[in-house]
Amino acid sequence: xTTQTKDEAIKTDTLLEVKNLKMHFxxxxxxxxxxxxxxxxxxxxxxxxxxxxETFGLVGESGCGKTTTGRCILQLNTPTAGSIKFExxxxxxxxxxxxxxxxxxMQVIFQDPYSSLNPRMTTGGIVGEPLVVHGLVDGKNxxxxxxxxxxxxxxxxxxxxxxxxxxxxxxxxxxxxxxRALSVNPxxxxxxxxxxxxxxxxxxxxxxxxxxLQQKLQLTYLFIAHDLSVxxxxxxxxxxxxxxxxxxxxxxxxIYANPIHPYTRALLSAVPIPDPVxxxxxxxxxxxxxxxxxxxxxxxxxxxxxxxxxxxECRDGHSTMGLIEKSPGHWVDQCCVNCG
Amino acid sequence: MATLLEVKDLRTYFxxxxxxxxxxxxxxxxxxxxETLAIVGESGCGKSVGALSxxxxxxxxPGKIIxxxxxxDGEDVLKVDLDDMREIxxxxxxxxxxxxxxxxNPVLTVERxxxxxxxxxxxxxxSEAAKEAVNLLERVGIPDPESRVKQYPHxxxxxxxxxxxxxxxxSCNPRLIIADEPTTAxxxxxxxxxxxxxKSLTTEFGVALIIITHNLGVVARYADRVNIMYGGKIxxxxxxxxxxxxxxxxxxxxxxKSVPRLDLPRTDKLDPIEGQPPDLVDPPAGCVFRxxxxxxTEECKQGSIEMKLIEVSPGHWVDQCCVNCG
Numbered sequence: 001x002t003t004q005t006k007d008e009a010i011k012t013d014t015l016l017e018v019k020n021l022k023m024h025f026x027x028x029x030x031x032x033x034x035x036x037x038x039x040x041x042x043x044x045x046x047x048x049x050x051x052x053x054e055t056f057g058l059v060g061e062s063g064c065g066k067t068t069t070g071r072c073i074l075q076l077n078t079p080t081a082g083s084i085k086f087e088x089x090x091x092x093x094x095x096x097x098x099x100x101x102x103x104x105x106m107q108v109i110f111q112d113p114y115s116s117l118n119p120r121m122t123t124g125g126i127v128g129e130p131l132v133v134h135g136l137v138d139g140k141n142x143x144x145x146x147x148x149x150x151x152x153x154x155x156x157x158x159x160x161x162x163x164x165x166x167x168x169x170x171x172x173x174x175x176x177x178x179x180r181a182l183s184v185n186p187x188x189x190x191x192x193x194x195x196x197x198x199x200x201x202x203x204x205x206x207x208x209x210x211x212x213l214q215q216k217l218q219l220t221y222l223f224i225a226h227d228l229s230v231x232x233x234x235x236x237x238x239x240x241x242x243x244x245x246x247x248x249x250x251x252x253x254x255i256y257a258n259p260i261h262p263y264t265r266a267l268l269s270a271v272p273i274p275d276p277v278x279x280x281x282x283x284x285x286x287x288x289x290x291x292x293x294x295x296x297x298x299x300x301x302x303x304x305x306x307x308x309x310x311x312x313e314c315r316d317g318h319s320t321m322g323l324i325e326k327s328p329g330h331w332v333d334q335c336c337v338n339c340g
Numbered sequence: 341m342a343t344l345l346e347v348k349d350l351r352t353y354f355x356x357x358x359x360x361x362x363x364x365x366x367x368x369x370x371x372x373x374x375e376t377l378a379i380v381g382e383s384g385c386g387k388s389v390g391a392l393s394x395x396x397x398x399x400x401x402p403g404k405i406i407x408x409x410x411x412x413d414g415e416d417v418l419k420v421d422l423d424d425m426r427e428i429x430x431x432x433x434x435x436x437x438x439x440x441x442x443x444x445n446p447v448l449t450v451e452r453x454x455x456x457x458x459x460x461x462x463x464x465x466x467s468e469a470a471k472e473a474v475n476l477l478e479r480v481g482i483p484d485p486e487s488r489v490k491q492y493p494h495x496x497x498x499x500x501x502x503x504x505x506x507x508x509x510x511s512c513n514p515r516l517i518i519a520d521e522p523t524t525a526x527x528x529x530x531x532x533x534x535x536x537x538x539k540s541l542t543t544e545f546g547v548a549l550i551i552i553t554h555n556l557g558v559v560a561r562y563a564d565r566v567n568i569m570y571g572g573k574i575x576x577x578x579x580x581x582x583x584x585x586x587x588x589x590x591x592x593x594x595x596x597k598s599v600p601r602l603d604l605p606r607t608d609k610l611d612p613i614e615g616q617p618p619d620l621v622d623p624p625a626g627c628v629f630r631x632x633x634x635x636x637t638e639e640c641k642q643g644s645i646e647m648k649l650i651e652v653s654p655g656h657w658v659d660q661c662c663v664n665c666g
Binding site: 061062169170171172199200201202203204205207208211226227228229230232233252253256266267268269270271272273274275276277278279280282284286287290291 | 382383497499500527528529530531532533536554555556557558559560561563580581584585594595596598599600601602603606607609610611612613614616617
């Protein structure tokens with residue numbers, strides 16, 4: 001299937017709807033009587049939709065809240081405020097047991113293949129456990145057949161079911177993580193930096209695998225990553241996060257061709273290109289300084305401390321953040337449309 | 341330009357229960373004064389061990405440099421005694437490590453850590469060293485150095501800590517800085533800052549720089565020459581222009597092809613190198629790359645070809661086996 005048909009194949013119905021999601025982690029002081037002295041605004045009022053069958057890329061630097069967003073969607077963190085609707089169901093109102101059965105629909109692939117697999121379980125046990133938990137198989141034979149099928153699907157040999165995680169390389173372990181996520185036939189998978197711990201030659205193998213599986217099983221991905229070239233390859237739409245806020249959302253081709261937000265432009269220009277001639281000709285937007293602490297984010301526009309060319313209003317911290325639609329489907333933070 | 345460092349047939353092995361790991365198995369290369377050399381390869385290819393060997397920082401046991409010569413400034417580093425080695429480390433040759441979190445001492449202020457090398461190598465007094473520490477922080481672009489110098493590493497962000505490491509490496513006017521994956525732990529925007537800083541400082545002071553990385557893209561802009569390592573061996577080396585424009589080895593080509601590129605139109609499928617890197621306890625006979633080679637010659641498949649670099653064009657060396665395949 002070509003790219004064009006993949007894009008066309010995405011239906012317009014929304015699978016996941018995130019609205020005004022906030023996740024504030026309390027910072028406490030005191031030993032016996034813990035009182036809240038501050039809060040870390042890991043995710044601060046973000047909204048986006050994920051359409052059925054698409055890959056939605058979420059990019060940003062460490063500490064921008066992209067992983068927290070993924071965890072909130074899966075209800076691994078209970079959000080402070082906001083709504084998360086999956087196929088029309090409000091997940092934040094679900095009870096524990098309702099959520100447990102919902103987990104058949106939504107799964108996760110973690111970043112670190114070394115710490116996300118139980119070292120004392122065999123590969124078969126790891127991949128098969130969700131089948132048992134959710135009662136998806138009858139009897140030993142069906143269980144074994146399903147585990148074999150899952151391992152084959154991700155490019156591992158069925159005989160490897162007897163082996164333990166330490167016997168595998170990083171890339172193979174990540175394949176086990178994929179097989180585990182697929183075991184319950186989910187509709188939606190949160191891929192939390194699935195390739196960033198892998199070597200470049202192995203990264204490409206895994207990305208190809210994820211794309212093949214998506215087509216075969218009609219999966220929807222939320223692809224969290226910091227590598228913009230990988231996100232461009234795999235995503236249909238991309239959202240850029242900075243310090244708990246989404247600062248720009250657009251279709252893949254649009255955001256890479258016409259980035260509007262100065263942060264997106266800086267991120268894109270920082271991606272190295274493996275060709276010294278082309279790389280030397282590129283214009284570089286180097287951002288000064290570091291990401292501010294989410295404990296004490298700047299007032300107004302959170303990006304203003306690093307903005308190369310802020311407006312006067314923005315510099316004083318009086319602007320309010322919020323996405324506006326610049327062109328169909330291309331949303332940018334209203335403050336930064338005018339600066340940079 | 342004069343040759344600053346010449347590595348000849350370096351072999352560093354690790355003696356483990358599983359067997360002998362030939363982490364670095366006969367590598368040879370030179371570094372000219374003031375140039376930037378990139379050593380590129382995947383995890384476990386021996387790039388870090390090769391660099392640590394230059395400083396003789398290989399833990400012994402289990403590791404041992406069993407053969408080779410490291411001529412630094414005309415002197416064989418492997419033959420000097422340990423006291424003189426201490427003079428070289430941090431003095432003429434210094435290192436920037438990957439993890440700025442773990443390579444700074446958490447219980448000492450930045451000032452103490454910076455002045456320690458200065459007091460030791462340059463025999464400065466404590467107050468002189470403290471003054472110089474402020475200068476160094478300013479030079480690596482840390483704002484408000486007078487108050488920052490009194491702080492502890494945990495009060496610095498990742499990028500700032502790496503700047504402190506660079507300040508430390510520069511402090512004694514070394515001839516050569518070895519940076520082992522200096523930006524891998526950092527975010528892309530910070531990564532660009534740090535690399536620009538390293539390049540401008542090394543140019544300013546005429547220091548030679550060895551950057552070790554697993555990402556060919558990162559160094560394209562900064563390297564003068566590139567060594568590609570695989571399975572403990574250098575399989576291709578040459579000027580940056582040649583390596584990126586006209587890679588001869590199938591592994592180098594594979595590395596370049598397997599990363600999606602922002603400057604080219606998006607492709608439907610990536611082009612990975614199939615298979616896994618070799619197990620260095622029991623590497624394949626003959627060419628170490630032959631199990632992953634897309635198109636090996638018959639002779640190569642049998643594992644009867646000896647690995648050896650040959651010069652295909654002036655300054656561009658490729659393993660003789662893989663010149664003919666792929």
